[in-house]
Amino acid sequence: MVTERKVALITDGSHPSAASIAEKLESQGITVVKNYPRSENKGPIDGEPDSFAFDTWSYEEMSRLLELIVEGIGNVKYLIHSDNVVFRSSIEEISEDDFKRVVDYNAKSAFMTTKVFAEHMARNDGGAIVYLSSVHDDKPTGCAFAYSVGKGAVKMLCKEMALFYGRQGVRANVVELDPVEEQVELFDSLISPYNYDAATKIPLRRLAKPEDCAGIVSFLLSDEASFINGADVRVDGGHLLYYFDR
Amino acid sequence: MDRLLEGRVAVVTGGGKGIGGGISRALAAQGAKVVFNYNSNPDFAERTVDEIKQNGGEAYTCLVNVQNREQVDAMMQKAAELYGGIDILVNNAAWQPNMDIDECTEEVYDGVIDINLGGYFRCIQSALPYLKKSEHPRVINISSIHGKRPTDFDVCYSMSKGGIEMLTREAAMELIQYGIRVNALLPGGTKIEFKSGKTQPFKFKRIERERQYGFRGVGTPEDVANAVIFLASEKGSHINGTSIRLDRGAILF
Numbered sequence: 498m499v500t501e502r503k504v505a506l507i508t509d510g511s512h513p514s515a516a517s518i519a520e521k522l523e524s525q526g527i528t529v530v531k532n533y534p535r536s537e538n539k540g541p542i543d544g545e546p547d548s549f550a551f552d553t554w555s556y557e558e559m560s561r562l563l564e565l566i567v568e569g570i571g572n573v574k575y576l577i578h579s580d581n582v583v584f585r586s587s588i589e590e591i592s593e594d595d596f597k598r599v600v601d602y603n604a605k606s607a608f609m610t611t612k613v614f615a616e617h618m619a620r621n622d623g624g625a626i627v628y629l630s631s632v633h634d635d636k637p638t639g640c641a642f643a644y645s646v647g648k649g650a651v652k653m654l655c656k657e658m659a660l661f662y663g664r665q666g667v668r669a670n671v672v673e674l675d676p677v678e679e680q681v682e683l684f685d686s687l688i689s690p691y692n693y694d695a696a697t698k699i700p701l702r703r704l705a706k707p708e709d710c711a712g713i714v715s716f717l718l719s720d721e722a723s724f725i726n727g728a729d730v731r732v733d734g735g736h737l738l739y740y741f742d743r
Numbered sequence: 744m745d746r747l748l749e750g751r752v753a754v755v756t757g758g759g760k761g762i763g764g765g766i767s768r769a770l771a772a773q774g775a776k777v778v779f780n781y782n783s784n785p786d787f788a789e790r791t792v793d794e795i796k797q798n799g800g801e802a803y804t805c806l807v808n809v810q811n812r813e814q815v816d817a818m819m820q821k822a823a824e825l826y827g828g829i830d831i832l833v834n835n836a837a838w839q840p841n842m843d844i845d846e847c848t849e850e851v852y853d854g855v856i857d858i859n860l861g862g863y864f865r866c867i868q869s870a871l872p873y874l875k876k877s878e879h880p881r882v883i884n885i886s887s888i889h890g891k892r893p894t895d896f897d898v899c900y901s902m903s904k905g906g907i908e909m910l911t912r913e914a915a916m917e918l919i920q921y922g923i924r925v926n927a928l929l930p931g932g933t934k935i936e937f938k939s940g941k942t943q944p945f946k947f948k949r950i951e952r953e954r955q956y957g958f959r960g961v962g963t964p965e966d967v968a969n970a971v972i973f974l975a976s977e978k979g980s981h982i983n984g985t986s987i988r989l990d991r992g993a994i995l996f
Binding site for chain 1: 812843844845848852856857860864865867892893894895898903904906908909910912913914915916920984
């Protein structure tokens with residue numbers, strides 16, 4: 498009997514946590530496919546196995562990506578939505594185009610990758626989705642509102658998917674990561690002190706590291722989490738406890 | 744009794760019918776001058792204007808698609824020209840197609856997000872220069888209980904409401920520097936003339952609605968309007984960046 502390969506797709510390989518998640522999954526025998534949206538040349542990436550460049554918010558391109566993965570690698574069992582584009586702007590000053598673009602990058606990409614890959618997983622013995630999101634799907638940024646609007650939409654997408662595809666054997670959960678060290682500057686805000694002195698405020702006395710979410714992502718995808726569906730898991734060292742009561 | 748919003752100017756998107764109609768009438772009854780747009784049904788809009796005028800209020804309606812920035816800007820400008828400024832913006836216009844992810848096309852997704860979420864953003868940005876000059880500036884985003892709880896029949900709709908939740912919090916934080924309070928209301932099932940979109944399918948047998956919603960059933964546009972009046976008035980001035988469930992506690996059952 499041939500054991501079928503288990504394939505996971507990371508929708509944006511450039512997410513700071515993508516490498517550590519891939520490493521963790523590969524150590525369990527899972528084949529990890531990485532996609533790089535917003536690339537100039539579309540298609541398989543030369544010289545890099547299991548890597549593709551397609552735009553995640555395009556139904557057409559995601560359908561093409563699914564085709565190529567199924568043809569060349571195998572059926573996709575796990576989807577990790579990692580598109581995460583922070584665009585600094587105020588509500589007062591952002592342009593219409595930038596607003597739309599940022600919401601598309603963060604939310605439409607989640608919708609389209611889910612639409613294409615969850616349906617495929619449902620037809621092929623089920624699977625699991627993790628939306629790799631941010632604490633800013635709950636806590637406003639005060640500097641990048643279109644980003645948190647997009648992440649707020651993804652939070653509801655996950656709950657809908659947990660119902661709709663949950664009945665068809667595909668689970669969906671959200672992981673909300675605190676800004677990692679290299680992102681802290683991106684979230685610098687004149688009106689919210691959230692990231693000021695974060696390392697001393699966070700009870701665990703350090704900032705988030707990209708690899709902090711690899712364990713929970715791999716767990717949520719695994720059969721050990723087979724009854725976890727529609728949950729939001731905060732990975733922030735307790736940072737958000739200062740800001741929300743639940 | 745003193746009216747709570749005497750002399751204020753309110754803009755209500757989709758204020759001609761449904762929940763928006765109830766809000767327009769209630770704002771006018773409290774002394775506000777109301778400008779609202781319609782996009783699909785001029786008859787309902789005209790009727791709401793007539794009703795407000797018959798009761799001694801002031802109202803103006805115009806055909807505006809909230810997806811179109813120029814039209815939105817023109818509506819805000821018209822409100823300011825007619826009544827001298829804008830104090831209250833009620834974002835209410837929305838589209839609810841009632842489609843699951845497998846039948847929801849890219850076109851439908853784009854439309855729902857651009858109307859429900861883009862429209863709210865567009866109107867806030869467009870009204871901002873006027874709100875900044877107001878002494879009692881308020882933005883009230885009519886969201887839905889489905890900003891918290893999934894619909895199970897309309898994925899894009901609840902995505903848009905999840906986005907409005909964050910838009911409300913971000914706007915509340917950014918715009919308080921101008922004194923602008925931004926809050927959201929989350930109505931549950933509300934009885935209106937008609938709904939957009941196809942009939943909601945039920946995927947499993949529900950317990951009878953009487954039991955689910957307590958003894959009275961769903962809410963009315965007036966229930967939502969009462970909360971709008973409170974938030975818009977001085978009594979609501981310490982409330983900012985929150986979302987209030989208007990569902991008679993249905994979500995708890």
